[in-house]
Amino acid sequence: MSDSADSRESVNFLEAIIREDVEAGLHGGRVLTRFPPEPNGYLHIGHAKSIALNFGLAARFGGKTNLRFDDTNPAKEEQEYVDAIIHDVRWLGFEPARILFTSDYFEQLYEWAVALIRSGKAYVDFSTPEEMAAQKGTPTQAGIPGPYRDTTPEENLALFHKMQAGAFREGECVLRARIDMAHPNMHMRDPIMYRIKHAHHHRTGDRWHVYPMYDWAHGQSDSIEEITHSICTLEFAPHRALYDWFIEQLGIFPSRQYEFARFNLSYTVMSKRKLLQLVTEGHVRGWDDPRMPTISALRRRGFTPESIVDFATRIGVTKRENMIELSLLEYCIREDLNRRALRRFAVLDPLRVIISNYEEGREEWLESENNPEDTDAGHRLLPFGRELFIEQEDFMEDPPSKYFRLSPGGMVRLKSAYIIRCDGVDRDAEGKVTALRCTYFPESRSGQDTSGLKPKGVIHWLSVPHSRVAEVRLYDRLFTVEDPSAESDFRQVLHPESLVIKPDARIEPALADTRAGDKFQFTRLGYFCTDPDSTLEKPVFNRTVTLKDTWAKVADR
RNA sequence: UGACCCAUGGUGUAACGGUAGCACACCGGAUUUUGGUUCCGUUUGUCAAGGUUCGAAUCCUUGUGGGUCAACCA
Numbered sequence: 001m002s003d004s005a006d007s008r009e010s011v012n013f014l015e016a017i018i019r020e021d022v023e024a025g026l027h028g029g030r031v032l033t034r035f036p037p038e039p040n041g042y043l044h045i046g047h048a049k050s051i052a053l054n055f056g057l058a059a060r061f062g063g064k065t066n067l068r069f070d071d072t073n074p075a076k077e078e079q080e081y082v083d084a085i086i087h088d089v090r091w092l093g094f095e096p097a098r099i100l101f102t103s104d105y106f107e108q109l110y111e112w113a114v115a116l117i118r119s120g121k122a123y124v125d126f127s128t129p130e131e132m133a134a135q136k137g138t139p140t141q142a143g144i145p146g147p148y149r150d151t152t153p154e155e156n157l158a159l160f161h162k163m164q165a166g167a168f169r170e171g172e173c174v175l176r177a178r179i180d181m182a183h184p185n186m187h188m189r190d191p192i193m194y195r196i197k198h199a200h201h202h203r204t205g206d207r208w209h210v211y212p213m214y215d216w217a218h219g220q221s222d223s224i225e226e227i228t229h230s231i232c233t234l235e236f237a238p239h240r241a242l243y244d245w246f247i248e249q250l251g252i253f254p255s256r257q258y259e260f261a262r263f264n265l266s267y268t269v270m271s272k273r274k275l276l277q278l279v280t281e282g283h284v285r286g287w288d289d290p291r292m293p294t295i296s297a298l299r300r301r302g303f304t305p306e307s308i309v310d311f312a313t314r315i316g317v318t319k320r321e322n323m324i325e326l327s328l329l330e331y332c333i334r335e336d337l338n339r340r341a342l343r344r345f346a347v348l349d350p351l352r353v354i355i356s357n358y359e360e361g362r363e364e365w366l367e368s369e370n371n372p373e374d375t376d377a378g379h380r381l382l383p384f385g386r387e388l389f390i391e392q393e394d395f396m397e398d399p400p401s402k403y404f405r406l407s408p409g410g411m412v413r414l415k416s417a418y419i420i421r422c423d424g425v426d427r428d429a430e431g432k433v434t435a436l437r438c439t440y441f442p443e444s445r446s447g448q449d450t451s452g453l454k455p456k457g458v459i460h461w462l463s464v465p466h467s468r469v470a471e472v473r474l475y476d477r478l479f480t481v482e483d484p485s486a487e488s489d490f491r492q493v494l495h496p497e498s499l500v501i502k503p504d505a506r507i508e509p510a511l512a513d514t515r516a517g518d519k520f521q522f523t524r525l526g527y528f529c530t531d532p533d534s535t536l537e538k539p540v541f542n543r544t545v546t547l548k549d550t551w552a553k554v555a556d557r
Numbered sequence: 558u559g560a561c562c563c564a565u566g567g568u569g570u571a572a573c574g575g576u577a578g579c580a581c582a583c584c585g586g587a588u589u590u591u592g593g594u595u596c597c598g599u600u601u602g603u604c605a606a607g608g609u610u611c612g613a614a615u616c617c618u619u620g621u622g623g624g625u626c627a628a629c630c631a
Contacts, residue, residue, distance in 0.1 A: 010571050010579090038631050073630065129629065138627055140559040174629055184560045186627050195629035214631050237562065238626050259562085261624090266568085272631095314580070316570045318563090321624055325568050328581050338594065373594065404592065413590055446590065458590045524591045551592040 031063030039081035052312035064097035142182035222255035302529025302544030368416035404457030
């Protein structure tokens with residue numbers, strides 16, 4: 001009975017495949033997956049899906065996951081990226097069973113290549129890239145054999161050894177698998193296995209002059225590690241035939257490849273090329289600019305690893321093209337931070353309030369909850385006095401109906417403090433409001449309110465003399481359109497106000513000793529995270545995400 | 558003028574021949590000293606046409622639409 005309940009449980013197609021394999025006793029029920037990044041850039045949220053998928057799937061079946069760096073191209077890869085990637089994977093909460101490098105297998109790969117040459121399954125080709133492209137045909141037209149296809153194994157062997165010995169210039173020749181130039185799958189038309197590069201490799205130094213191509217390294221690395229399920233994105237599906245062919249020719253451990261659809265996130269770009277362009281052209285401040293979809297940027301912006309993994313899980317796994325709404329990511333981080341973040345008061349655009357009937361020089365320390373979702377979080381004390389700051393947005397001289405905040409003659413509750421009424425305004429020479437003249441109701445103090453007054457609005461506030469200056473960075477979507485990649489030039493749709501800096505925001509005293517990475521909810525404003533640029537003299541906060549704002553919707557109508 | 562993959566509300570994803578469900582978004586309501594949170598509810602969907610079947614989102618056929626494939630990148 002529990003059996004049928006299990007089989008009815010909803011699982012994605014990959015989990016279903018693995019479950020069948022495990023139940024059939026494939027590889028003794030052992031599951032080993034891998035996450036195989038190329039160390040030529042930083043991880044982004046798309047990688048987080050792959051990481052969560054590979055580690056999650058394996059863990060579900062008592063298996064493990066290797067982190068393997070696909071470092072077959074010495075021209076593009078660097079140790080700096082290796083370190084950053086390891087850091088990001090661990091930060092997300094996953095511990096690789098082993099940390100490995102495709103370059104660890106260069107020797108074995110070379111031996112296997114020699115074996116294929118000996119059996120006439122690979123040959124050295126001196127054709128130019130143009131000649132090779134011409135021989136290769138097109139997707140709708142079969143290719144034709146080139147002039148080097150029937151060189152003898154002995155000659156090919158000698159040539160290949162010379163390639164590795166450094167006897168040829170880069171680009172002079174390549175080693176190709178000998179499969180079928182007329183195959184309907186382009187990848188089977190004698191794909192290149194090795195090219196010559198006289199470059200310094202970040203791990204193997206100057207030992208090699210030939211470097212394996214992806215197709216001749218990836219599947220073999222999977223096989224060497226005895227990866228049971230090699231999970232990759234859809235664009236590699238046509239490579240699967242080659243993946244299987246090499247493994248079969250070599251008679252080695254039969255890893256199997258499965259493909260899923262990567263996801264697109266609305267209002268952002270995810271391709272490494274475009275991300276790099278944003279950085280190098282200065283559209284953002286760097287790879288960890290909080291507007292970027294990189295893991296390092298999300299971390300700096302204040303996303304928790306839990307929220308990212310939750311998101312990566314919620315979006316699901318299929319083979320369909322898809323566009324995930326940014327609002328889902330926002331939901332995930334709000335849900336997490338609502339439970340965990342301490343509430344603090346901050347005023348982004350200060351407006352001075354003078355409480356006329358509050359004695360000059362008097363001050364009170366009022367209690368306010370640190371987190372209404374978590375009573376264990378306790379309380380803090382907020383200083384109250386005659387001069388306060390409130391948010392400019394929380395006052396309107398001529399308010400529309402349903403505006404619950406302050407206006408001339410109107411009343412509002414200062415959260416955790418008193419109810420005040422606005423009696424008048426001070427103006428500068430241009431007529432701009434510079435301060436509000438208010439009276440407070442002493443008997444309306446929070447927790448002991450006997451005033452009988454019931455204002456509809458509640459706003460946050462700060463005591464002027466106790467408040468401190470802070471810089472607050474407000475982020476919005478980086479692009480103005482859902483799918484920037486569909487534009488002829490995605491840089492044309494950059495959002496001009498994706499970053500708005502408030503250099504003179506004010507914060508409450510309890511925020512004085514904040515450190516980089518601290519997360520708060522600034523009451524009524526959103527979730528914020530202390531930036532590494534922060535100093536004791538000048539704290540800097542990043543807005544992670546706003547609170548849901550029902551009023552903004554109403555006001556827009 | 559090829560091969561391969563895909564098609565379920567606005568978005569994403571379930572339903573393995575038997576009640577089309579869940580989440581986000583949206584809209585409405587209740588509660589609220591955060592216009593937050595929480596709770597309740599409404600609306601909205603099987604690409605099309607045939608076929609198989611007592612019964613089809615599911616199987617078959619043909620269309621239609623979308624995606625991928627021709628780097629000495631991964």
